[in-house]
Amino acid sequence: MTAVLAAAALGLVPFAALLACIVAHVLVSRALPALPRHRGVAVGALAGLVALAALALRPIGQAAAPGDRVWLGVAWTLTYVSLVYWYVFGFFNLGESARRIRLLVELRAAGERGLTRAEILTAYNARMIVDARLGRLLAGGQVVERDGRYFIGKPLMLCGARALVLLKLVFLGAPSEFAERPPG
């Protein structure tokens, strides 16, 4: 029983590192509000990595046989990286750019009275979404503007978009959620 409890406590090491990452992200965001958001996230992730190393070094030396130490370190690092991926893209980024979350925020602010479709579209609409996304893409260099027309800049995110199309074909059998009912 003691061995199981000790193992369970050790298993929490990457999760404790994630907590350190979140705390560091919050502190940096509050202390330096002008810092670009991706930099704040990067600082948080690095702080978590430092916490992971500090928390893991001693238990790895004590708990694992010499041949297993590297693999335990690899497992905890992989776990931490996956948790940070979830935190950044599955939680923080949802509040940052997810349309469903923004709609819920608007509707919650309206309370029990709610909002009509027209009222919702006044508060949050496609024009705002396109402008905000274009702004981010231009700032990040993924899109460049020449004479009022937009072109692909750095191709990395475009590769991500193509990979998502591939995954849509695998999972949904269509390249887009609108593939069977064209927009408009």
Place this chain on the structure above:
Amino acid sequence: MRFVAPGLLALAVLIAAHVVIWRARRPSGEYAALAVLGAGVLAVALTTFRITAVSLGSASGWLPRSPIEYVTAIGLYAALFLSYVTTYSAVQADSPTMTILLLIERARAAGCTRAELRARLDDRVLVLPRLDDLVAGNLVRLDHGRYVVTSRGTLMIAPHIRFRRWLMMEKGG
């Protein structure tokens, strides 16, 4: 390997099961179904590892045996599952950013104007399907032509609102 291989193997089984089941019949409550599938795969994997480790004997060097190996494998699988679901959410609904990039790429040397992008990506494409998702997921109810957030929706949005206040950030979207 005993710390890493079981988690990766269980994730591979999850992905295979996910593709096969979703292509055959996509469940209506996708994320709840995915959570059940994830838990089911973990249970089957742990049972299989236990049985296989005994029957394979010395050849089972990559399978977990001690409590720390099992806990590490479960922790890794849980983290991989969370990141997998996060990635799948980007597959399920078209991302405006990715759609903008694909539209600009499709225009090639001619490029796109802001007006052309706005014309292709209007409220019917970007906003109304997500509003329908909220109603279908019982996060919002339609009451005499007014959309009202449900208690479930309030429960879901509260952590995001609180967290953005901690970060001192404005409304996203």
